[in-house]
Amino acid sequence: MMAWLKDLLGGKAHDDSARWEPGDTLAKQLALVIDLNVCVGCHACVTSCKEWNTSGSAGPLVDENAYGANPTGTFFNRVQTYEAGIFPGTDTIHFPKSCLHCEDPPCVPVCPTGASYKRKADGIVLVDYDKCIGCKYCAWACPYGARELDEERQVMTKCTLCVDRVHDLQLAPEDRKPACVKACPTGARLFGDVKDPDSEVSKAIRERGGYPLMPEWDTQPANRYLPRRKTPAAGGEVS
Amino acid sequence: MNPAASVVLFTTIAGAAQGLVVALALATLGGIATTAFTARGLVMAGVMLTIGLVASFGHLGRKERAWRAVLMWRTSWLSRECIVLPAFIGWIALWWSMLQIGESRAILALVALVLAAVLWLCTAMIYACLRFIEEWAQPLTLVNFVLIGLSSGFVLASALAASAGESELLRASAPAALVFTVAAWLARMLSLRRNAELKHRSTLQSATGIRSSKLVQKSMGMSAGSFNTREFFHGRTLALLKNVRRVFLLGGFVLPALLVLAALLGAPESLWWLAVASQTIGLPAERWFFFAQAKHPQNLYYQAVS
Numbered sequence: 453m454m455a456w457l458k459d460l461l462g463g464k465a466h467d468d469s470a471r472w473e474p475g476d477t478l479a480k481q482l483a484l485v486i487d488l489n490v491c492v493g494c495h496a497c498v499t500s501c502k503e504w505n506t507s508g509s510a511g512p513l514v515d516e517n518a519y520g521a522n523p524t525g526t527f528f529n530r531v532q533t534y535e536a537g538i539f540p541g542t543d544t545i546h547f548p549k550s551c552l553h554c555e556d557p558p559c560v561p562v563c564p565t566g567a568s569y570k571r572k573a574d575g576i577v578l579v580d581y582d583k584c585i586g587c588k589y590c591a592w593a594c595p596y597g598a599r600e601l602d603e604e605r606q607v608m609t610k611c612t613l614c615v616d617r618v619h620d621l622q623l624a625p626e627d628r629k630p631a632c633v634k635a636c637p638t639g640a641r642l643f644g645d646v647k648d649p650d651s652e653v654s655k656a657i658r659e660r661g662g663y664p665l666m667p668e669w670d671t672q673p674a675n676r677y678l679p680r681r682k683t684p685a686a687g688g689e690v691s
Numbered sequence: 692m693n694p695a696a697s698v699v700l701f702t703t704i705a706g707a708a709q710g711l712v713v714a715l716a717l718a719t720l721g722g723i724a725t726t727a728f729t730a731r732g733l734v735m736a737g738v739m740l741t742i743g744l745v746a747s748f749g750h751l752g753r754k755e756r757a758w759r760a761v762l763m764w765r766t767s768w769l770s771r772e773c774i775v776l777p778a779f780i781g782w783i784a785l786w787w788s789m790l791q792i793g794e795s796r797a798i799l800a801l802v803a804l805v806l807a808a809v810l811w812l813c814t815a816m817i818y819a820c821l822r823f824i825e826e827w828a829q830p831l832t833l834v835n836f837v838l839i840g841l842s843s844g845f846v847l848a849s850a851l852a853a854s855a856g857e858s859e860l861l862r863a864s865a866p867a868a869l870v871f872t873v874a875a876w877l878a879r880m881l882s883l884r885r886n887a888e889l890k891h892r893s894t895l896q897s898a899t900g901i902r903s904s905k906l907v908q909k910s911m912g913m914s915a916g917s918f919n920t921r922e923f924f925h926g927r928t929l930a931l932l933k934n935v936r937r938v939f940l941l942g943g944f945v946l947p948a949l950l951v952l953a954a955l956l957g958a959p960e961s962l963w964w965l966a967v968a969s970q971t972i973g974l975p976a977e978r979w980f981f982f983a984q985a986k987h988p989q990n991l992y993y994q995a996v997s
Binding site: 488495498522524525527530531535544562563564566583584586587591595596597599605606607663666669677679680 | 753
């Protein structure tokens with residue numbers, strides 16, 4: 453009762469110091485780098501993401517008709533499949549897709565309640581589920597379709613970059629990574645600070661030509677993708 | 692996009708109420724409105740806006756927290772709208788109350804005019820500020836919201852004036868209703884033409900970064916859909932969209948314009964209510980089409996199930 457009264461009278465829904473404001477440049481930006489060259493489309497990242505997040509601070513993530521003909525539910529991460537080129541010289545490309553934690557996230561300033569925010573400390577874009585009114589405007593404002601409304605809780609949900617895991621000092625250092633990264637059997641998912649030039653992710657982006665999705669909208673996605681590489685063994689030119 | 696009935700209803704009914712208030716305010720400032728008529732018109736506008744406000748709650752997942760939406764007015768047009776709409780309703784209530792005690796100051800009408808204009812700005816910018824929904828991100832979105840609101844508001848004001856025998860007001864509002872309806876029609880045709888020629892900036896190639904001229908999705912990652920397939924696809928056929936377009940062009944603009952013209956030329960006053968009825972069908976169809984026509988770039992990622 454008192455908390456909401458304080459929010460209303462204070463004219464804000466949060467502590468400003470912890471939040472990114474449009475125009476801010478952050479010193480640290482955690483992100484994923486996804487290697488399309490080695491992703492085999494096994495969906496292990498999808499299921500481990502669901503398992504961790506439905507049980508953690510972001511959950512529970514609803515499943516509807518889980519055993520029916522048309523099962524649907526909330527997921528923070530999906531693996532899609534594309535086919536490029538002309539048969540028989542086609543490439544099958546598995547394409548994991550989750551929130552890109554944009555450096556200029558269009559979903560944040562449009563939120564009328566301040567439930568949608570970007571952390572100043574590490575650049576993770578999050579939703580405060582206790583303040584979300586489920587108006588879906590942030591989902592409209594995301595060109596990537598990275599947000600999913602949880603049909604049961606009726607609040608917007610999205611990839612948290614396992615914020616309740618990556619900073620958990622109770623875990624062994626090698627486990628302080630998003631669930632999807634830990635689950636990937638081929639090492640197609642790298643995690644780290646893209647603002648640190650010596651991090652694994654920065655090196656991968658630099659050396660392998662890591663690219664952003666939909667650069668035309670200038671959202672500056674923090675997550676990057678590493679392109680396919682042709683190798684002589686696969687019948688291509690070395691690039 | 693998949694149009695939400697609550698938002699279609701809210702934006703059309705509030706737009707008409709704003710137009711009605713603009714008509715009443717201008718008539719008050721011009722000294723051609725009687726107090727009794729203005730007061731009745733304000734009650735009508737207040738009721739319409741309240742219906743709109745209640746309808747707008749319809750698309751919220753957590754209605755009990757709706758008050759929180761006023762907090763982020765510094766950055767969010769939606770938040771600004773959530774402040775201006777109740778303020779507008781409040782001002783109309785104040786204006787009505789002042790009329791009851793015999794006060795009729797110009798400031799009451801002037802502030803109502805400003806609030807109606809600001810509310811149009813907020814409502815239209817909610818859509819126009821989303822730069823990658825290219826059907827909406829254009830000045831014509833604001834122009835259309837304003838002109839359609841003025842058209843429906845002035846047609847309604849004229850219908851009320853005709854029924855109440857307010858001939859002095861009707862002499863001014865009737866030609867204005869015709870001008871706004873024709874202008875709204877032309878502006879809507881312009882935005883339809885612009886959107887028909889639109890070449891979207893995002894492609895499957897830019898969405899995935901896969902540089903191949905032939906690129907097709909084989910799987911969207913799930914078999915039975917998700918929020919992304921429910922919220923952003925209307926799932927209707929092109930034929931239905933074409934028919935809705937016909938309905939709104941005819942019912943929202945052409946027919947009302949002809950009826951208003953006939954009324955201007957001395958046809959019976961019942962034609963005004965026919966024009967109102969025609970727009971009651973046509974303009975929600977127009978707003979439905981406005982949402983349905985918008986192609987969200989996220990749809991590029993949701994094309995195939997396998």
